[in-house]
Amino acid sequence: xxxxxxxxxxxxxxxxxxxxxxxxxxxxxxxxxxxxxxxxxxxxxxxxxxxxxxxxxxxxxxxxxxxxxxxxxxxxxxxxxxxxxxxxxxxxxxxxxxxxxxxxxxxxxxxxxxxxxxxxxxxxxxxxxxxxxxxxxxxxxxxxxxxxxxxxxxxxxxxxxxxxxxxxxxxxxxxxxxxxxxxxxxxxxxxxxxxxxxxxxxxxxxxxxxxxxxxxxxxxxxxxxxxxxxxxxxxxxxxxxxxxxxxxxxxxxxxxxxxxxxxxxxxxxxxxxxxxxxxxxxxxxxxxxxxxxxxxxxxxxxxxxxxxxxxxxxxxxxxxxxxxxxxxxxxxxxxxxxxxxxxxxxxxxxxxxxxxxxxxxxxxxxxxxxxxxxxxxxxxxxxxxxxxxxxxxxxxxxxxxxxxxxxxxxxxxxxxxxxxxxxxxxxxxxxxxxxxxxxxxxxxxxxxxxxxxxxxxxxxxxxxxxxxxxxxxxxxxxxx
Numbered sequence: 001x002x003x004x005x006x007x008x009x010x011x012x013x014x015x016x017x018x019x020x021x022x023x024x025x026x027x028x029x030x031x032x033x034x035x036x037x038x039x040x041x042x043x044x045x046x047x048x049x050x051x052x053x054x055x056x057x058x059x060x061x062x063x064x065x066x067x068x069x070x071x072x073x074x075x076x077x078x079x080x081x082x083x084x085x086x087x088x089x090x091x092x093x094x095x096x097x098x099x100x101x102x103x104x105x106x107x108x109x110x111x112x113x114x115x116x117x118x119x120x121x122x123x124x125x126x127x128x129x130x131x132x133x134x135x136x137x138x139x140x141x142x143x144x145x146x147x148x149x150x151x152x153x154x155x156x157x158x159x160x161x162x163x164x165x166x167x168x169x170x171x172x173x174x175x176x177x178x179x180x181x182x183x184x185x186x187x188x189x190x191x192x193x194x195x196x197x198x199x200x201x202x203x204x205x206x207x208x209x210x211x212x213x214x215x216x217x218x219x220x221x222x223x224x225x226x227x228x229x230x231x232x233x234x235x236x237x238x239x240x241x242x243x244x245x246x247x248x249x250x251x252x253x254x255x256x257x258x259x260x261x262x263x264x265x266x267x268x269x270x271x272x273x274x275x276x277x278x279x280x281x282x283x284x285x286x287x288x289x290x291x292x293x294x295x296x297x298x299x300x301x302x303x304x305x306x307x308x309x310x311x312x313x314x315x316x317x318x319x320x321x322x323x324x325x326x327x328x329x330x331x332x333x334x335x336x337x338x339x340x341x342x343x344x345x346x347x348x349x350x351x352x353x354x355x356x357x358x359x360x361x362x363x364x365x366x367x368x369x370x371x372x373x374x375x376x377x378x379x380x381x382x383x384x385x386x387x388x389x390x391x392x393x394x395x396x397x398x399x400x401x402x403x404x405x406x407x408x409x410x411x412x413x414x415x416x417x418x419x420x421x422x423x424x425x426x427x428x429x430x431x432x433x434x435x436x437x438x439x440x441x442x443x444x445x446x447x448x449x450x451x452x453x454x455x456x457x458x459x460x461x462x463x464x465x466x467x468x469x470x471x472x473x474x475x476x477x478x479x480x
């Protein structure tokens with residue numbers, strides 16, 4: 001384990017966080033809020049510690065998969081610990097575990113909250129919650145790769161550890177250039193959404209924060225009603241952009257490079273859109289009697305399907321009151337999530353598609369034992385190593401999911417609450433059902449259970465294994 005390079009990366013994470021914390025200071029200055037001083041103080045603390053850890057570059061800058069995974073997992077933990085300080089020090093979220101839960105929920109783009117009254121927070125605190133989602137949407141280490149020169153192709157280990165999906169590839173030969181392309185696309189899509197929401201009549205602060213929140217598919221709102229207080233037209237804008245941010249960013253790169261044919265042929269995107277359309281149709285049919293007319297049922301179904309499959313977590317209505325059939329569909333969408341290489345959470349459409357194809361191949365081999373059939377996805381054969389990693393991912397996911405539910409059951413919460421709480425945090429979705437539904441929050445849980453769900457949020461965002469490696473003793477052995 002090359003400890004110096006890991007520490008060096010953690011220092012740069014703190015440097016980046018110090019810069020981002022200046023933005024809430026600006027919001028506090030605009031609205032004349034004293035809470036901005038807590039961001040300023042934390043920013044100075046991050047900058048000093050970051051400078052101390054990075055002022056001397058390590059002699060050995062080469063790192064491998066182990067260092068990449070550890071740097072990413074520890075980076076997100078450090079980012080969260082310091083990101084929670086303004087909430088806690090200002091007293092706006094008095095308990096540290098609640099402040100940490102809130103900021104981890106932001107950085108992991110989960111959107112689950114412990115707050116009963118969101119509007120009681122100052123504007124700079126509300127802005128920080130949404131900015132945390134935007135930072136976490138693309139990943140702070142991807143940003144680090146875009147600005148920090150690293151040794152050759154070894155930086156790919158960082159991108160693979162942080163980027164969602166079964167595999168990560170380079171858009172262009174250099175990883176640094178790939179990271180820049182991803183962030184440029186991400187930034188301009190966010191800016192476009194801000195301007196469209198402004199033109200729709202939404203207040204500038206709401207346009208800014210809601211765009212940051214939906215771009216990162218995290219779902220923190222600035223109103224207690226989430227997105228319900230906005231007009232149907234504004235809600236549709238939010239839903240459309242949620243779906244767009246749930247698409248693999250490689251598709252947008254192909255469109256920008258005038259390779260529209262390749263982009264439109266994306267198998268994963270076709271499945272993604274098909275799942276969305278089918279879910280909207282089924283839920284609209286099932287909930288039509290709950291609304292005044294078919295159009296209203298279609299509108300709310302469209303928004304809730306968009307927000308759940310992209311694991312954003314905003315709401316226009318309390319879907320906890322919907323029929324069981326519709327709630328079951330939404331629960332399944334939490335597991336599926338968006339496309340690989342997007343800002344959405346969940347297991348990812350590509351993994352499910354590949355597993356279904358694997359099942360079809362096994363069924364075919366039972367009928368024709370001598371046949372040799374290769375699994376293809378996006379027109380390319382799937383390597384056995386990728387198939388193996390997907391199968392192991394599902395097994396590991398099931399293990400963490402089951403263990404988390406067992407721990408939460410100790411306090412005798414109802415099964416639906418426990419199941420959906422783990423489901424929504426491990427899939428980085430936001431609201432669950434029953435006691436953690438869209439009209440409720442996670443504040444009633446004990447500190448121990450909140451820490452379990454915090455781990456689930458981090459594990460879900462980082463694709464499980466980077467977090468698990470922290471608890472594997474051989475990770476820290478020098479020559480292993």
